[in-house]
Amino acid sequence: GDSVTQMEGPVTLSEEAFLTINCTYTATGYPSLFWYVQYPGEGLQLLLKATKADDKGSNKGFEATYRKETTSFHLEKGSVQVSDSAVYFCALKIPLSGGSYIPTFGRGTSLIVHP
Amino acid sequence: DAGITQSPRHKVTETGTPVTLRCHQTENHRYMYWYRQDPGHGLRLIHYSYGVKDTDKGEVSDGYSVSRSKTEDFLLTLESATSSQTSVYFCAISGGLAGVYEQYFGPGTRLTVT
Numbered sequence: 272g273d274s275v276t277q278m279e280g281p282v283t284l285s286e287e288a289f290l291t292i293n294c295t296y297t298a299t300g301y302p303s304l305f306w307y308v309q310y311p312g313e314g315l316q317l318l319l320k321a322t323k324a325d326d327k328g329s330n331k332g333f334e335a336t337y338r339k340e341t342t343s344f345h346l347e348k349g350s351v352q353v354s355d356s357a358v359y360f361c362a363l364k365i366p367l368s369g370g371s372y373i374p375t376f377g378r379g380t381s382l383i384v385h386p
Numbered sequence: 387d388a389g390i391t392q393s394p395r396h397k398v399t400e401t402g403t404p405v406t407l408r409c410h411q412t413e414n415h416r417y418m419y420w421y422r423q424d425p426g427h428g429l430r431l432i433h434y435s436y437g438v439k440d441t442d443k444g445e446v447s448d449g450y451s452v453s454r455s456k457t458e459d460f461l462l463t464l465e466s467a468t469s470s471q472t473s474v475y476f477c478a479i480s481g482g483l484a485g486v487y488e489q490y491f492g493p494g495t496r497l498t499v500t
Contacts, residue, residue, distance in 0.1 A: 314478075314494050316490075372436065379428050
């Protein structure tokens with residue numbers, strides 16, 4: 272079945288450090304890929320997405336590139352802020368015409384940014 | 387922000403009592419989902435709906451039932467609450483045109499079963 276593997280956390284960084292959170296996937300079809308962020312006490316919210324190979328999703332300084340050859344969708348940010356402290360979830364979804372409308376989520380990676 | 391509300395936001399209940407959580411959307415999205423989130427387990431799908439009166443089980447559906455009598459409301463019922471159902475419950479929606487679309491999540495309901 273489909274699956275998403277994220278690096279284990281917590282990831283602890285100092286403010287202005289470079290961030291990478293690894294995400295790899297296995298899928299039977301041609302998925303779309305997502306990163307969601309969950310701030311303390313809130314629900315998940317979409318951070319960025321990519322729907323086809325070599326697409327780059329970006330938002331709020333975060334980026335991720337859909338790499339079909341390595342089945343990866345790593346999240347990066349050049350300079351993190353304390354306000355980026357949150358839990359980040361990688362997810363995939365097979366387009367409706369090709370299969371399930373149930374997304375598959377990774378376990379989440381906690382990011383802690385210190386001043 | 388997508389219009390999703392959950393009620394109640396917090397609830398404490400006793401073991402053995404029935405509990406109903408409500409998810410309400412104003413986006414007219416077709417799909418609705420109930421998840422629970424527990425430390426060390428990430429998000430786990432309980433039930434989902436792909437239309438009015440059309441529902442199906444997720445990976446952790448035992449002890450839960452759902453109903454969707456209209457597009458905007460998706461109810462989750464714990465038939466007889468147990469301490470293992472203490473969790474944070476999230477509703478999500480997705481929809482729009484056929485194809486790929488992301489999910490929008492509600493703010494969550496924190497349920498404590500004593």
